[in-house]
Amino acid sequence: MSQLPIETVLDDLFQGITKRDRLIVKAPPGAGKSTRLPLALLERDLVAGKILMLEPRRLAARNIANYLASQRGESLGETVGLRVRGESRTSKQTRLEVVTEGVLTRMVQDDPELDGVSLIIFDEFHERSIQADVSLALVLDVQQGLRDDLKVMLMSATLDDDALLSLLPDAAVITSEGRCHPVTYDYMPVSRQRGIGSPSYESLVAAEVSKLMLAQSGSALVFLPGVAEIKRTADELKTRVSEDVLICPLYGQLSPKEQQQAIAPCESGKRKIVLATNIAETSLTIEGIRLVVDSGLERVARFNRKTGITRLETVQIARSSAIQRAGRAGRIEAGHCLRLYGEDNFQRMRAVPEPEIVTSDLTSTVLELAQWGATPDELLWLDSPPELHWTQASALLVQLGLLQENQTLTAMGRAAHAFGTEPRLAAMLAFAKKCDDKAAQSTACWLAAWSEEPLRGFREPDLAKHLVAVSRQKGNQARRARYFAEKLGCSLSSDMAFYWLPVLASVAWPDRVAKARGNDGRYQLSNGHGAELEPDHPMTGADYLVVADLMTVKQGNSKIFVAAELDISELENERSELFTDFEWVDWDDNKGRIIAERQRRLGRLVVDKTAIASPDQSRITDALLSAVRRKGLSSLSWNTKSESLLTRARCAMNWCIGPDLPDISDDGLLAQLETWLAPFMVSVTRWSQMNKIDLNAALEAYIGWEAAKDIDRLLPETYKVPTGSGYRIRYQVGQKPVLAVRMQEVFGEATSPTIADGKVTLVLELLSPAQRPLQITQDLAGFWQGAYREVQKEMKGRYPKHVWPDDPANHVATNKTKRHFKQ
Incomplete structure (x- = not known):
């Protein structure tokens, strides 16, 4: 010691x-x-x-x-x-x-x-x-x-x-500098992407581990990303190593006795291979280890804010984790580490792991802080909780009935804290306690125990059968079910109250109530996300489900694994607070008309609807604005005048000149349609009437009359050249303004013309007498002194009747030929 x-x-x-x-x-x-x-x-x-x-x-x-x-x-x-x-x-x-x-x-x-x-x-x-x-x-x-x-x-x-x-x-x-015996390293990249007929990833890992055991003495610790890889690698190793080598899995779901077998010293004359998740990176001391095989991978939980689902993903570990894993080989004597990736991969790894608080579901955290009576900005954090994740978690807690809109706990929220489990299950248990139905309470206890630790390898889509299977087993689930029953003050029974099961599940997962989109297994969840059953799933065709287990996929709908068929009317009877009445008015692009309905909703699901004969004008306006948002600003009837004002106003903002203006980008205008467009839609009831809106007047009112005048003065639509003619200036956001004019009409201009009180120089597109481009310049003085000579030579021969002076900067501007000019 x-x-x-x-x-x-x-x-x-x-x-x-x-x-x-x-x-x-x-x-x-x-x-x-x-x-x-x-x-x-x-x-x-x-x-x-x-x-x-x-x-x-x-x-x-x-x-x-x-x-x-x-x-x-x-x-x-x-x-x-x-x-x-x-x-x-x-x-x-x-x-x-x-x-x-x-x-x-x-x-x-x-x-x-x-x-x-x-x-x-x-x-x-x-x-x-x-x-x-x-x-x-x-x-x-x-x-x-x-x-x-x-x-x-x-x-x-x-x-x-x-x-x-x-x-x-x-x-x-x-x-403390610590103590570590020397560790040598080898790199042997093993890819997880295998072609048809080629060896599996676990087979390749097992081959490298068995070769290492033959070449080196001592026991080995193999880091793999998850339980599935551990089990498959263990099966592959059984035929590859000698009988004196023990194969010991090590992960969190094993019983304490099984975990201890992996940690304890080997019997004399025996060696072992410990196949572990990142649970073995720190704190644990595993006897006899002098060899480490590092896959460079780990499985982490990532919360998808769009779907509201937490998904386990296999990712590359951080460099600090790779160093810690390798250090296990040098605990007792000089050791060796085999990394199943390239040395260049090691150098490219992120320095430290990403903190869970920025990638995880924050529902439990929001509830803890509500219980504590603090907001995130009142506490000290190494990394603050992301605001969008926090807002979404708060909304879910409101839906669960645990949190009020003002972020304080409800009576159910205060009661839920006593159950010592995650918010969804706590809400379900608190609801069961209020039911005063012992069968419902017992079923809730089994459902909570199953959800905390679902059955592994039990490929059954019906949630009820999962609970029956759990109730017949001994172990962690039974112990937790008894714990919850004690909290509820009920007796635990293996007889399930199947009437209550879908209702209880809906209380825990109100955002996963699913409505059929047809009879082909496609569903919409109440959180708006799509989900689907396998084609041969026995619940295909059910009008409503409540989903207890699903997984997001990279593209398309989530996959439903475990669910319960739901009678939506029964849920409404028991939890009417989950449902809201809503007047929905929107423009239907397919039908080409306003659709108005009074809807009964659960989240984003419409469970019932009736038509509204004469919707309010304000709702019609909202519907048309919603259509504009979908279609984009280009769907409006812009004319030359309104387009000019919008472009010039955007240029003014881009060049930081003129008055202070609101956000007039496409996104900004779409976000503020109610402010600038709606006041000009007082009598508009159909899309065909949208082309009557005076968009120029709407923009002027939005940015302000004085601001519009300043823009007209600073960035005029036309520029008057020395001949007295006015020509339109071409404005484009992100580029300098362009004035196209015949070269003779700017004779006598010593320097390039400017606008915006001299702050913006016009780019001149100098044209021939036939209106064809001759030169583009924003330095007129330099052009007169330089490139003009070549243009003069060519133009004298092509247009001999027109004036081509030797000193254009001091010549009288003209739009006439020599004959008219002499007169």
């Missing part, structure tokens, strides 16, 4: 804890920050109250807690305790509690002053889970407002020091 690198900085750490309220500890894997440091704090007794240490993963939390307890010769739950979802091992003697991040958030919500807690340690903070960011924001708020004696420590192997110091400028920074 004394040889761990963290020992060398313990004195600095102890001083930091004594003198500062915030500390940043940077130490590479294996330095002892998760194991030695907490024990040293207990031994020194530097803090009076309890220490909470957060781990981002339950597997790491359990193993670290057990290890720390064993180092003190105690059982878990004495000095060292553990608290993760569904499991608590603490006592009155507990001074150090290892918890997961969601547990800490709940502790802070239940007791904002964190009575009895003196120090909170955020371990492996570089993983930047959304729960870690939320927990830190709340803890810092507690520290600033309620507990100035509370101490906070952030620990990681790859922290962004600059970002953290900008967030916590007064924090003490402690760095």
Whole structure:
């Protein structure tokens, strides 16, 4: 224990804890920050109250807690305790509690002053889970407002020091150099894109792993993106390695016993291959590993704001993760790392992982902050939650009945917090509690347990059959169902209330109620997104479904995997607040007329409608404006006058001259149709009447009469040349204005003409007597002195009757021939 690198900085750490309220500890894997440091704090007794240490993963939390307890010769739950979802091992003697991040958030919500807690340690903070960011924001708020004696420590192997110091400028920074044996590297790119008949990705990975095991001693840790790849690679390895090599999967869904088998030391004479997700990157110590095979991939959850669906995507890891993975090979002795990608790929990797808070569904976060009574801008964040994601999550919570429009919790929202699960399921459980129907409550418990951990490999489209299967099993789902039943105060039964199931599912997923678009399996979800069943799906043809499990695809509709058939009238009877009445008036391009209906809607689904005989003029105007938005500004009847004003006004903005103007870009005008166009549509009831609108007058009113006069003065439609003739100026946004004029008519002009009080020079398109272009210039003086000589020679021969003076800059302008000019 004394040889761990963290020992060398313990004195600095102890001083930091004594003198500062915030500390940043940077130490590479294996330095002892998760194991030695907490024990040293207990031994020194530097803090009076309890220490909470957060781990981002339950597997790491359990193993670290057990290890720390064993180092003190105690059982878990004495000095060292553990608290993760569904499991608590603490006592009155507990001074150090290892918890997961969601547990800490709940502790802070239940007791904002964190009575009895003196120090909170955020371990492996570089993983930047959304729960870690939320927990830190709340803890810092507690520290600033309620507990100035509370101490906070952030620990990681790859922290962004600059970002953290900008967030916590007064924090003490402690760095441990760590200890790592030499690691050698090989690169062997393996592509996941395979042709028909070629070996699978997992087969190629297994081949490289088996070759490595033959060439090297020791056990191997293989990082793969997900569970499916782990299982397929394990199957491929069974026939490729000798009997003394154990194949051990390691991922979060395994039982604690199965996870322990992967972590524990091998029997004498045995080696092992641990096939793991990124769960094994940090915190865990896996005995005997000196070989690492890194796929360079991980599976992350990405929220699609357009569809409202979170999708697991396989992406390239960050360089910091690749370094941490390789470091596992050098924990106990010199090791070797085989990277299944090119060295150039390693150099191109992003430096650190993308924080979850900018890519995730924020529904739980919005609910937590509503419970806390704060808005995002009132808390400290390394990365602030994206505003659009926040707005969408807030709207969903309003639809779930948990949040009011003013962002405060409803009575159901306050009750939902007690269930300790995600907002959708909490809303469903809170609704079931109000039903006062024990069968509905029991069914809700099974539905919540299934949703938290769906059955794997159970290819059944009917949600009811999933719940029946879950109710017959023992394990995490049964334990969670019992937990929810205890919260609801009901008895848990394996008999499902099938009447209630689609209603309960609709309460949890109101945005996934689906209406058939025909009888071919295509549906529209209430959030507006399209979804479809497989052609042979048994529910094809159902008028309405509520979708419990679906997946977005890169193009086209989402795929529905698990659903329940829904009677929409039953849902309306039980949850009428989900439905709204709406008067819909719009222009139908196909029918060429206004369509007016009184609609009953669920989200964007129209569940019933009746025609409106005489809609209000204001609704007709709105419908026609909606048609303009669809068709674009070009659908309006622009004439030369209105086009000229719009173009010149846009040029004025582009050249930063003239009056202040509103946004008159296409997007700006389309967004403000109600402001500038609607007042001129008072009697317009049909599209054919739109061509009567005076668009020039509408624009003048929008930008202001005085502004329009300024534009006419600064950017006139015509320019008067020395002969007295006026010629139209060609304006185009992004280019200089052009004046096309016969060359003889600008004789006597020493320099190029200007407009806008001399701020804008006209480009001259000088024409021949036959109106053909001779020269384009915005430097008339330079043209007279230079290129004009060549033009003069050619034009004298072609147009001998016209004047071609030797000194055009000082000659009288004319639009006549020599004969008329002499007279």
